Amino acid sequence: MGSGKPEMPGRWHSTAFRVRYQETDQMGVVYHANYLSWFESGRTEMFRGLGFAYRTLEDMGALLPVTDANLQFKSPARYDDYIAVYTRLTAFSALRLAYEYEVRRISGEEEAHAGDSAGSPVLPAQFSSSALSGELLVSGSTSHVWLNRDWKPVRLDRAQPELYQAITAALRQEGGAV
Amino acid sequence: MGSGKPEMPGRWHSTAFRVRYQETDQMGVVYHANYLSWFESGRTEMFRGLGFAYRTLEDMGALLPVTDANLQFKSPARYDDYIAVYTRLTAFSALRLAYEYEVRRISGEEEAHAGDSAGSPVLPAQFSSSALSGELLVSGSTSHVWLNRDWKPVRLDRAQPELYQAITAALRQEGGAV
Amino acid sequence: MGSGKPEMPGRWHSTAFRVRYQETDQMGVVYHANYLSWFESGRTEMFRGLGFAYRTLEDMGALLPVTDANLQFKSPARYDDYIAVYTRLTAFSALRLAYEYEVRRISGEEEAHAGDSAGSPVLPAQFSSSALSGELLVSGSTSHVWLNRDWKPVRLDRAQPELYQAITAALRQEGGAV
Amino acid sequence: MGSGKPEMPGRWHSTAFRVRYQETDQMGVVYHANYLSWFESGRTEMFRGLGFAYRTLEDMGALLPVTDANLQFKSPARYDDYIAVYTRLTAFSALRLAYEYEVRRISGEEEAHAGDSAGSPVLPAQFSSSALSGELLVSGSTSHVWLNRDWKPVRLDRAQPELYQAITAALRQEGGAV
Numbered sequence: 001m002g003s004g005k006p007e008m009p010g011r012w013h014s015t016a017f018r019v020r021y022q023e024t025d026q027m028g029v030v031y032h033a034n035y036l037s038w039f040e041s042g043r044t045e046m047f048r049g050l051g052f053a054y055r056t057l058e059d060m061g062a063l064l065p066v067t068d069a070n071l072q073f074k075s076p077a078r079y080d081d082y083i084a085v086y087t088r089l090t091a092f093s094a095l096r097l098a099y100e101y102e103v104r105r106i107s108g109e110e111e112a113h114a115g116d117s118a119g120s121p122v123l124p125a126q127f128s129s130s131a132l133s134g135e136l137l138v139s140g141s142t143s144h145v146w147l148n149r150d151w152k153p154v155r156l157d158r159a160q161p162e163l164y165q166a167i168t169a170a171l172r173q174e175g176g177a178v
Numbered sequence: 179m180g181s182g183k184p185e186m187p188g189r190w191h192s193t194a195f196r197v198r199y200q201e202t203d204q205m206g207v208v209y210h211a212n213y214l215s216w217f218e219s220g221r222t223e224m225f226r227g228l229g230f231a232y233r234t235l236e237d238m239g240a241l242l243p244v245t246d247a248n249l250q251f252k253s254p255a256r257y258d259d260y261i262a263v264y265t266r267l268t269a270f271s272a273l274r275l276a277y278e279y280e281v282r283r284i285s286g287e288e289e290a291h292a293g294d295s296a297g298s299p300v301l302p303a304q305f306s307s308s309a310l311s312g313e314l315l316v317s318g319s320t321s322h323v324w325l326n327r328d329w330k331p332v333r334l335d336r337a338q339p340e341l342y343q344a345i346t347a348a349l350r351q352e353g354g355a356v
Numbered sequence: 357m358g359s360g361k362p363e364m365p366g367r368w369h370s371t372a373f374r375v376r377y378q379e380t381d382q383m384g385v386v387y388h389a390n391y392l393s394w395f396e397s398g399r400t401e402m403f404r405g406l407g408f409a410y411r412t413l414e415d416m417g418a419l420l421p422v423t424d425a426n427l428q429f430k431s432p433a434r435y436d437d438y439i440a441v442y443t444r445l446t447a448f449s450a451l452r453l454a455y456e457y458e459v460r461r462i463s464g465e466e467e468a469h470a471g472d473s474a475g476s477p478v479l480p481a482q483f484s485s486s487a488l489s490g491e492l493l494v495s496g497s498t499s500h501v502w503l504n505r506d507w508k509p510v511r512l513d514r515a516q517p518e519l520y521q522a523i524t525a526a527l528r529q530e531g532g533a534v
Numbered sequence: 535m536g537s538g539k540p541e542m543p544g545r546w547h548s549t550a551f552r553v554r555y556q557e558t559d560q561m562g563v564v565y566h567a568n569y570l571s572w573f574e575s576g577r578t579e580m581f582r583g584l585g586f587a588y589r590t591l592e593d594m595g596a597l598l599p600v601t602d603a604n605l606q607f608k609s610p611a612r613y614d615d616y617i618a619v620y621t622r623l624t625a626f627s628a629l630r631l632a633y634e635y636e637v638r639r640i641s642g643e644e645e646a647h648a649g650d651s652a653g654s655p656v657l658p659a660q661f662s663s664s665a666l667s668g669e670l671l672v673s674g675s676t677s678h679v680w681l682n683r684d685w686k687p688v689r690l691d692r693a694q695p696e697l698y699q700a701i702t703a704a705l706r707q708e709g710g711a712v
Contacts, residue, residue, distance in 0.1 A: 017551060021578065022389060022571040024382035026236075026435055031378050032244045036211035037556040044555065044614065055614040058204075066210045069249045076243070076329075079382055080578065080589040151254075195373060199400065200393040200565050204558035204613055211556060215378040222377065222436065233436040257560055258400065258411040382592075388600045389570035396567075414560075422566045425605045432599070432685075507610075 009100060010089040011174055012132065015045035016106060019081045029076035035138045036069060039101045042087030043142075046099075050170040062160055063147040064097060071140040075105075082106045084134050090141070092171060094157040094164060097144045104134030187278060188267040189352055190310065193223035194284060197259045207254035213316045214247060217279045220265030221320075224277075228348040240338055241325040242275060249318040253283075260284045262312050268319065270349060272335040272342060275322045282312030365456060366445040367530055368488065371401035372462060375437045385432035391494045392425060395457045398443030399498075402455075406526040418516055419503040420453060427496040431461075438462045440490050446497065448527060450513040450520060453500045460490030543634060544623040545708055546666065549579035550640060553615045563610035569672045570603060573635045576621030577676075580633075584704040596694055597681040598631060605674040609639075616640045618668050624675065626705060628691040628698060631678045638668030 091098035269276035447454035559565040625632035
């Protein structure tokens with residue numbers, strides 16, 4: 001995935017966790033706003049899988065707020081479900097990032113093989129999501145821009161050139177998609 | 179707005195409240211998932227403005243879960259900001275509903291005239307949002323389907339004909355848009 | 357209420373709002389953690405009632421994190437209930453603050469007279485809560501310490517003497533309790 | 535731990551997860567209300583460790599709402615920290631339950647040995663928490679009563695005798711504490 005010329009999506013990364021009681025609502029299902037927070041967990045673990053702590057990016061003064069979000073709700077998650085969030089980059093440049101997500105329910109048998117919140121297994125590169133395990137519940141996407149601490153847009157390759165090179169290299173190493 | 183033939187958006191309704199400390203995140207702004215919850219407050223107050231408590235709809239067995247959501251984030255809300263959520267119907271039928279939203283920051287002078295969380299002033303019908311007061315922060319839309327308690331799609335005009343007629347009548351009475 | 361010598365509680369302040377859908381859980385009631393956030397809304401509006409924006413305190417570098425919290429849950433709040441949070445100071449010094457809270461459900465008739473989220477009516481000074489309107493749902497208390505931006509304890513009278521004097525004066529003006 | 539005669543605390547159970555971005559506030563730390571939700575995750579995993587899904591208890595009509603909660607905040611958790619919640623029973627009878635909690639930050643080296651959200655290792659029985667690993671951030675306790683679906687108190691040994699016997703047996707098997 002080249003700077004400014006995203007050509008194809010990156011690899012799917014995953015993270016998994018159990019639905020919390022607080023995340024339910026009186027319809028007996030997960031309140032829909034929580035999926036945006038789960039997407040964020042997916043991004044955090046994807047970055048960790050690439051070798052970066054998103055926490056460190058912020059400490060370096062590189063913020064990545066959301067500019068657009070889209071969610072399609074197919075089936076509801078419920079309390080205590082074991083959930084996998086699959087995340088991949090669909091665009092990366094010195095100015096912006098975009099991600100795609102799938103939230104899936106993992107059955108008992110699949111749990112043993114799923115990633116947990118402490119790890120983020122990299123799945124084989126793939127251009128459809130047909131091979132992702134679990135029942136699809138919600139899909140979505142988010143777009144982001146690089147901002148500095150004063151909430152102003154920055155070119156990451158100029159503001160943080162080493163960081164920019166490191167992310168680019170990590171993405172290149174990750175798969176044939178670049 | 180006719181059954182199954184939504185032609186033009188309904189009137190804007192509004193509700194207003196202060197940003198809570200819990201809604202902020204470590205970037206010092208409102209965490210983006212909260213806007214979906216604010217959209218829900220907008221829907222609730224719009225229904226109340228039409229003469230229905232959404233709570234009552236659920237008690238009657240008519241659920242309205244979200245099937246799609248889209249959000250565009252233009253500028254962040256901050257702790258203690260006074261926020262207005264403007265909401266209007268863009269589609270209504272026996273099968274589905276769709277809403278459009280604008281979240282705006284109300285300045286000190288405007289506060290006195292804004293609706294509070296206990297009321298929902300109906301704004302004049304309009305087809306652009308250019309007349310809404312406050313600084314635009316986030317816009318968005320959601321789509322919903324009518325489900326019964328078993329989470330199965332229902333035609334509201336058959337499952338709850340009186341309710342369906344009442345909503346239709348309320349919308350018709352509301353403005354020229356129907 | 358003197359510096360370092362809190363003798364009796366301050367006056368009750370109130371703020372009111374509707375329960376949000378997101379705040380419910382699958383038991384059909386408000387998830388219990390939300391009351392801590394409601395207490396915070398009570399503190400924010402109490403400060404505003406004294407003539408300070410808590411937001412401004414933080415901008416001046418005076419943080420007030422919670423060190424202890426206690427909650428007694430008597431009866432659950434439900435979606436769309438109209439809720440009043442009553443808040444008063446029970447301790448104030450250059451080092452710490454403590455508050456007491458009552459969360460009450462306001463019935464339809466009482467709503468017209470209740471404070472909304474934009475205002476914070478000061479109730480008559482009183483030493484029991486027997487005169488507070490609404491059905492008592494949850495009571496509680498929180499304790500806080502003054503910290504600076506580096507998260508270190510500070511004496512407010514030395515770190516921000518003007519602020520300290522202003523709060524003391526506002527409390528003294530508020531009632532015979534000082 | 536006998537019915538109605540809690541004599542000593544049960545064993546510590548643990549669950550672990552990463553702090554989510556949404557859980558932070560503008561002070562740059564975890565918003566304090568989230569610890570109540572983390573306590574709930576601790577209870578859920580403790581029940582799972584005893585061989586029960588709390589989800590199943592609710593399906594059987596046994597609700598366990600919180601009646602009292604107490605929290606002591608010693609040091610703040612931050613975004614992306616790896617957190618362990620340690621939970622143990624301090625009272626169990628046909629009428630009520632009480633739990634004690636410790637929220638601790640796990641360092642990098644300890645992470646490999648910590649439980650993840652999918653498992654709940656049972657720690658050796660102990661009467662102090664001095665052997666729990668990680669830096670203590672927050673401690674607390676909650677009390678609960680058994681209610682039926684109509685939100686009325688029930689004696690679990692009469693309403694759900696098999697369930698009551700099973701929990702008692704599981705607790706007895708767990709350690710010398712009973």
